[in-house]
Amino acid sequence: AQSVTQLDSHVSVSEGTPVLLRCNYSSSYSPSLFWYVQHPNKGLQLLLKYTSAATLVKGINGFEAEFKKSETSFHLTKPSAHMSDAAEYFCVVRHGSSNTGKLIFGQGTTLQVKP
Amino acid sequence: DADVTQTPRNRITKTGKRIMLECSQTKGHDRMYWYRQDPGLGLRLIYYSFDVKDINKGEISDGYSVSRQAQAKFSLSLESAIPNQTALYFCATSEAGTSSYNEQFFGPGTRLTVL
Numbered sequence: 001a002q003s004v005t006q007l008d009s010h011v012s013v014s015e016g017t018p019v020l021l022r023c024n025y026s027s028s029y030s031p032s033l034f035w036y037v038q039h040p041n042k043g044l045q046l047l048l049k050y051t052s053a054a055t056l057v058k059g060i061n062g063f064e065a066e067f068k069k070s071e072t073s074f075h076l077t078k079p080s081a082h083m084s085d086a087a088e089y090f091c092v093v094r095h096g097s098s099n100t101g102k103l104i105f106g107q108g109t110t111l112q113v114k115p
Numbered sequence: 116d117a118d119v120t121q122t123p124r125n126r127i128t129k130t131g132k133r134i135m136l137e138c139s140q141t142k143g144h145d146r147m148y149w150y151r152q153d154p155g156l157g158l159r160l161i162y163y164s165f166d167v168k169d170i171n172k173g174e175i176s177d178g179y180s181v182s183r184q185a186q187a188k189f190s191l192s193l194e195s196a197i198p199n200q201t202a203l204y205f206c207a208t209s210e211a212g213t214s215s216y217n218e219q220f221f222g223p224g225t226r227l228t229v230l
Contacts, residue, residue: 009155034218043119043205043221044158090157102148102173103219105157 002027004093006106014114019063019078021109023091026072032094033074034103035065039087047089050074061085086113118142119222121206127228134193136225138206145211147189148219149173149181151202158205164189165211196229203227 007022025031033050048059055067061084065076074091091106119140128134138147145166150158150173160173162181170181178200180192193200203226207219 036221041223043223044207045221046218049218102160102163103158105150105159107155107157 002029002031002093002104004091004104004106006089006091006109008109009107010110010112012112012114013081015083016080019076019081019085019111021076021089021091021111023065023074023076023106024072025074025091025093027093033065033067034092034094035059035063035074035076036090036092037087038090038108044090047076081111081113083113083115086111119206119208119220121204121222121225123225124223125226127230128196129230130195130197132196134196134227136191136204136206136227138189138191138222140187140206140208140220140222142208142220143186144208144220145186146209147183148207148209149179149189149191150205150207151175151200152205152224153202161191161204193227193229196227198229201227201229 003026005024035047036044037047038044047063048057050057050067058064063078065074088108088110090108092103122137148163149161152158159175161179162173164170164183167183182190203224205224206222209217209219
C-alpha cells in the first residue's frame with residue numbers, strides 16, 4: 001500500500017537561507033510523486049511532479065526535488081527562501097495503478113520564513 | 116476566472132442540518148474529487164468520480180454523499196451534519212487517461228463549521 005510521511009510538521013528558516021522539506025514514501029508500484037503548496041486561504045497548487053524521466057525535478061518558484069529510490073525519499077529544496085514561500089507544503093503519492101488517479105497526502109509541513 | 120470554483124466559501128451550520136457543497140469546473144476534465152483537510156492530517160479523499168455515470172467512495176465516505184450532475188458539476192452533501200465534520204473541504208479535477216502523472220487542480224476550498 002502507498003503511504004507518505006512528511007518528517008517535519010513545521011520548518012522555520014530565515015529569508016535568503018536554504019529550504020529543506022523532507023518526505024519519505026512507501027509504494028508497491030513505481031511511484032508517482034508530487035509536491036503541492038497551499039498559501040493561506042488558498043487552494044492547493046502543484047509545485048512539481050516526478051515523472052521518472054529524471055530523478056532531479058525542477059518546479060515553479062525555484063523549488064526542486066530529488067527522487068531517491070534507495071532512500072524512498074522525495075525531499076523538496078530551494079536554495080534561497082523568500083518571504084512569499086511561507087505556506088503549507090504537501091508531499092503526495094499516487095495510489096495504486098497508473099489509471100486510478102487517487103492521491104495520498106502527507107500530513108503537511110508549514111514553512112515559516114523569517115525576515 | 117478561476118478554473119475550479121466552490122460554493123459557498125464559508126458555512127456555519129448546526130448539528131443535524133443538511134448541507135450541500137458545490138463544485139464547478141471549466142477545465143473540461145472528466146475526473147472530479149472531494150477531499151477534506153484537517154490540521155495535521157493532510158487531505159483525505161471522500162468521494163471521486165471518473166465521469167458522469169461513475170461514482171466511487173474514498174477513504175472517508177461515511178456521513179457524506181455526492182452527485183455528479185454534469186461533467187462540470189460535482190456536489191457533496193452532508194445529510195445530517197455533525198461537529199466532527201467541521202473541516203476545510205476541497206474539490207479537485209484531473210484529466211482522464213492512462214498517464215500516471217495527471218495533475219489534480221484544486222478549488223479554493225469551503226470552510227465548514229458544524230456547531
